[in-house]
Amino acid sequence: MSNDEKYVYSLVRIRKSGSQSLVQMMTSALPESRIYAMPPAPPLADMGIDFFEQLRRIRRTKKRLWKLFRTSSYPKAWIYLNHHLKAGDIVSGHFHYAAPQLPDWKLRNITVVREPVERLYSDYRYCRQSYFQRPKWRRWYLAERLKIAGNGKFQDYIQYLHSRGDRFANPYIGYITGGKAVGNPYEFLKDNYFHYGALExxxxxxxQLAIKIGRQIDPIWKNKTKKSGSLDLEEFDQTKVDVLLGKDIELYRSILAETDYR
Incomplete structure (x- = not known):
């Protein structure tokens, strides 16, 4: 098999940006391809999560890794995949660009972005719903971010993320570049991704993806978070959003401009 033929699809799924739709479209278009869903890594200890909740998440993640790959270690899970993948298979997860450790394979990276403020609002609504779906005794152990969303307004959520900008700012850049220090994230995206676009x-x-893979693909938008309230922001809140998502907004606009030009 030539190097050009030895490829797999890597779906870099950004939360609340149509990531579930992306998976469903790819699996429908490529029914012969196997899909491997990599569980998300447990949040770091400094993410404002209760100690026992952190242990519960780590245990759950290890169980999922063992069920899928017969190991509880992320590095060994990637080794398993590197050995068992076949050309055209799909690797999917809420992981960043640099996460897949598959040295024997050429990665066809695919991702979808969404208008950043809309994504942030959807994330707020999702966290808020998650908070109220938990029994009251469980809410005590949830991540601080979910507590803020559950007990506050969208503006309170923005304030919380803004005050922790080193951790939460510009998630698109983090996902798409894998934390690499790149001068121009948009150029990095064009150079390193097989396909990308905007949810809108x-x-x-x-x-365009159908043309690239030679298959019919029907547009799907799944797992929409119920929308409530308004996105109208006061000037003070908008300033915080610009700081929190400034680079993501710039990247999104570049993608949208390219999409509309094609």
Whole structure:
């Protein structure tokens, strides 16, 4: 098999940006391909999560890794995949660009972004719903971010993330570059991704992806978080959003401009 033929699809799934839709579209278009879903890594200890909740998440993640790959270690899970993958298979997860350790394979990276403030609001609504779905005794152990969303307004959520900008700022850049120090994230995206696009232009995204892989793909938008309230922000809140998501907004606009130009 030539190097050009030895490839797998790597779906870099950004939370609340149509990531579940991306998986469903790819699996429908490539029914012969196996899909491997890598569980997300447990949050770090400094993420404002109760100690016992942190242990519960670590235990759950290890169980999922063992069920899928017969190991409780992320490095060994990637070794397993590197050995068992076949050309055209799909690796999917809420992981960043640099996470897949598959030295024997060429990665066809694919990702979808969404208008950053809309994504942030959807994330707030998702966290808020998650908070109220838990029994009251469980809410005590949840991550601080979920507590803020559950007990506060969208503006309170923005304030919380803004005050911890080193951890939460510009998630698109983090996912797409893998934390690499790159001068121009948009150029990095163009150079290192097989396909990318915007959720708001899903029809264009799917049409162009279908041409690249030679299959029919029907646009899908799944797992929408119920929308409530308004996105109108006061000037003070907008300033915080610009600081929190400034680079993501710039990247999104570049992707949207390219999409509309095609």
């Amino acid at each position: 232009r899903m029809d264009i995204f799917t049409n």
